[in-house]
Amino acid sequence: MPGFELSLGFTLLYLSLVVLIPLSAVFMKSFTLTFDNFVETVSAPRVLASFRLSFGAAFAAAAVNAVFGLLVAWVLVRYRFPGRKLVDALVDLPFALPTAVAGIALTSLYAANGWIGSVLEPLGVKVAFTPLGVLVALVFIGLPFVVRTVQPVLEDLEPELEDAAATLGATRLQTFTRVIFPAVLPALITGFALAFARALGEYGSVIFIAGNMPMVSEITPLLIITKLEQYDYAGATAIAVVMLVASFALLLSINWLQWRSRRHSAIR
Amino acid sequence: MRTRRSGEGGNRAWGQCLSVKNILIAVALTLAATTADAQVNLLNVSYDPTRELYQDFNAAFAKHWQAKTGEKITVRQSHGGSGKQGRSVIDGLQADVVTLALAYDIDEIAERARLLPADWQKRLPHNSSPYTSTIVFLVRKGNPKGIKDWDDLAKPGVAVITPNPKTSGGARWNYLAAWGYAERKKLVPQDFVKALYKNVPVLDSGARGALTTFAERGMGDVFISWENEAFLAVNELGKNKFEIVVPSVSILAEPPVALVDKVVDKKGTRKVAEAYLQYWYTAEAQEIAAKHYYRPIDAEIVAKHVSRFPKISLFTLGQVAGDWQKAQKVHFADGGIFDQIYARK
Numbered sequence: 001m002p003g004f005e006l007s008l009g010f011t012l013l014y015l016s017l018v019v020l021i022p023l024s025a026v027f028m029k030s031f032t033l034t035f036d037n038f039v040e041t042v043s044a045p046r047v048l049a050s051f052r053l054s055f056g057a058a059f060a061a062a063a064v065n066a067v068f069g070l071l072v073a074w075v076l077v078r079y080r081f082p083g084r085k086l087v088d089a090l091v092d093l094p095f096a097l098p099t100a101v102a103g104i105a106l107t108s109l110y111a112a113n114g115w116i117g118s119v120l121e122p123l124g125v126k127v128a129f130t131p132l133g134v135l136v137a138l139v140f141i142g143l144p145f146v147v148r149t150v151q152p153v154l155e156d157l158e159p160e161l162e163d164a165a166a167t168l169g170a171t172r173l174q175t176f177t178r179v180i181f182p183a184v185l186p187a188l189i190t191g192f193a194l195a196f197a198r199a200l201g202e203y204g205s206v207i208f209i210a211g212n213m214p215m216v217s218e219i220t221p222l223l224i225i226t227k228l229e230q231y232d233y234a235g236a237t238a239i240a241v242v243m244l245v246a247s248f249a250l251l252l253s254i255n256w257l258q259w260r261s262r263r264h265s266a267i268r
Numbered sequence: 269m270r271t272r273r274s275g276e277g278g279n280r281a282w283g284q285c286l287s288v289k290n291i292l293i294a295v296a297l298t299l300a301a302t303t304a305d306a307q308v309n310l311l312n313v314s315y316d317p318t319r320e321l322y323q324d325f326n327a328a329f330a331k332h333w334q335a336k337t338g339e340k341i342t343v344r345q346s347h348g349g350s351g352k353q354g355r356s357v358i359d360g361l362q363a364d365v366v367t368l369a370l371a372y373d374i375d376e377i378a379e380r381a382r383l384l385p386a387d388w389q390k391r392l393p394h395n396s397s398p399y400t401s402t403i404v405f406l407v408r409k410g411n412p413k414g415i416k417d418w419d420d421l422a423k424p425g426v427a428v429i430t431p432n433p434k435t436s437g438g439a440r441w442n443y444l445a446a447w448g449y450a451e452r453k454k455l456v457p458q459d460f461v462k463a464l465y466k467n468v469p470v471l472d473s474g475a476r477g478a479l480t481t482f483a484e485r486g487m488g489d490v491f492i493s494w495e496n497e498a499f500l501a502v503n504e505l506g507k508n509k510f511e512i513v514v515p516s517v518s519i520l521a522e523p524p525v526a527l528v529d530k531v532v533d534k535k536g537t538r539k540v541a542e543a544y545l546q547y548w549y550t551a552e553a554q555e556i557a558a559k560h561y562y563r564p565i566d567a568e569i570v571a572k573h574v575s576r577f578p579k580i581s582l583f584t585l586g587q588v589a590g591d592w593q594k595a596q597k598v599h600f601a602d603g604g605i606f607d608q609i610y611a612r613k
Contacts, residue, residue, distance in 0.1 A: 044602070045611070104480075113486040128485070129470045208477065211470040212432060214610035222435075222473065229351040229435045230601065231358075231376050 030237040054220040058199035061138035069146025099204030129211030142195030149191035193254040313363035315350040350437035369437035372592035397522035398548030399562035405513040406491040418449040422463035429488035432471040445519035448588040496561035520582040
């Protein structure tokens with residue numbers, strides 16, 4: 001292909017400047033620790049608890065968004081109703097809103113004296129200042145990623161396919177599981193991965209709603225900030241490195257899953 | 269600068285009449301204009317709640333300096349969490365002076381970036397702290413839980429709002445004040461702070477966030493606060509909603525100021541920066557501190573505002589923890605006493 005070398009050169013240069021060099025700086029900084037120190041830092045009980053919360057909540061939030069984001073995308077693509085354009089635009093709001101604003105808004109809704117919180121509190125459900133609050137914030141910021149990746153695929157999916165499935169005797173459920181779902185699955189996985197990655201690094205909105213109690217509702221990015229606040233640059237980057245490596249491995253395996261499902265559906 | 273930018277912005281009319289030569293002339297003229305004005309710029313890197321205080325102080329100093337030397341001076345301010353501000357200076361923010369919440373953050377600048385000598389705190393009177401404050405309680409109107417002193421904060425059933433001392437400079441004063449109280453009452457300080465922090469339902473990362481949690485979200489019965497912030501909260505958020513409770517003893521909080529030697533020598537601003545800090549020790553400036561609810565160090569000015577600053581028995585950081593380096597190591601560092609409160613058994 002003509003232009004391959006030039007465009008690849010640009011790609012590599014660009015990726016290096018924007019992604020690789022800053023990331024390698026993180027790694028370099030963490031190398032100022034000895035290996036033992038590194039292990040000690042990242043395996044402290046508080047750090048482990050924060051990993052559990054951050055990865056767990058990000059994963060759960062991405063899963064929730066995968067289900068409901070698909071539904072939202074489906075409704076937006078398949079149905080015509082007044083105000084559809086408005087709803088469509090609403091989906092992007094979590095992208096545009098400064099995350100701190102989102103955090104403050106969610107906290108004031110879900111706090112014991114807020115609109116939603118005052119309803120849930122008597123039922124014994126506490127959202128603000130608990131790990132559940134973290135999940136709520138992450139669901140909020142992750143929604144557009146799923147909707148926007150699934151939407152174009154659904155738009156390309158012709159209604160005739162469903163008609164054909166129906167004439168061949170498929171039930172509605174079979175049409176969904178055998179025809180529609182395999183077609184959107186690769187896009188859905190991408191959306192899931194994006195939402196997951198975004199949720200993992202999220203700081204601004206979570207910090208307001210989490211309550212930040214050590215061992216309970218402290219997310220990993222907050223621990224990194226805490227370390228920095230103590231001028232412990234090496235310790236902060238050590239935690240960051242673990243997060244980076246873990247999320248890279250996760251994203252890589254998600255990509256692999258997606259590649260497999262795409263090939264799978266192509267064969268069909 | 270401005271002309272050049274609009275040229276780049278793609279505005280056709282501008283683009284046509286602006287040759288490189290014109291731009292150069294414009295830049296030269298701007299430069300000439302600034303030197304003729306002898307405009308001196310200082311950058312004061314400070315912490316969060318001092319925004320209004322330094323606005324007033326800077327205006328007063330600019331007036332004072334112009335009257336004295338004829339030089340015009342602009343002081344730019346930068347505000348943020350004390351630790352974050354300290355890190356910015358270490359990372360190269362060109363601060364002529366730093367005015368932070370605790371000496372520890374300036375110690376770190378001295379130690380890590382060597383921008384000022386290690387004994388900086390001895391260079392100005394009163395530990396380089398021209399204004400002080402203390403830690404008091406903010407409670408809801410009518411004080412429904414009857415909170416009077418520190419021991420009420422450690423009682424079961426009382427919810428206390430205070431930020432995380434590991435991320436907030438102000439919260440370290442809160443913690444050490446509680447510690448000092450326990451020492452004075454011959455309690456076991458470890459157990460006392462543990463009982464107190466067991467009553468903390470939310471650990472915000474900064475003081476302003478914690479105040480929001482207390483005032484707007486309705487969390488907690490008592491908010492541990494800098495005295496000046498407590499006054500501001502009552503004034504701004506409503507006298508009918510909150511009231512201030514002054515405990516029997518508290519800590520003398522000394523937010524220090526310091527000259528950043530390496531920066532002022534490079535910028536040639538040493539003289540004016542020194543005068544800027546010295547100005548704090550005048551009666552005029554002490555009045556400004558009092559106006560913003562910081563306790564002046566000038567006894568005469570304090571006497572004038574005695575209704576504003578109730579008498580309270582104060583102990584110093586030195587009496588509680590020695591110095592910040594020690595306090596940090598014993599209490600707030602990883603695995604320190606504060607961490608042990610939350611360690612799982």
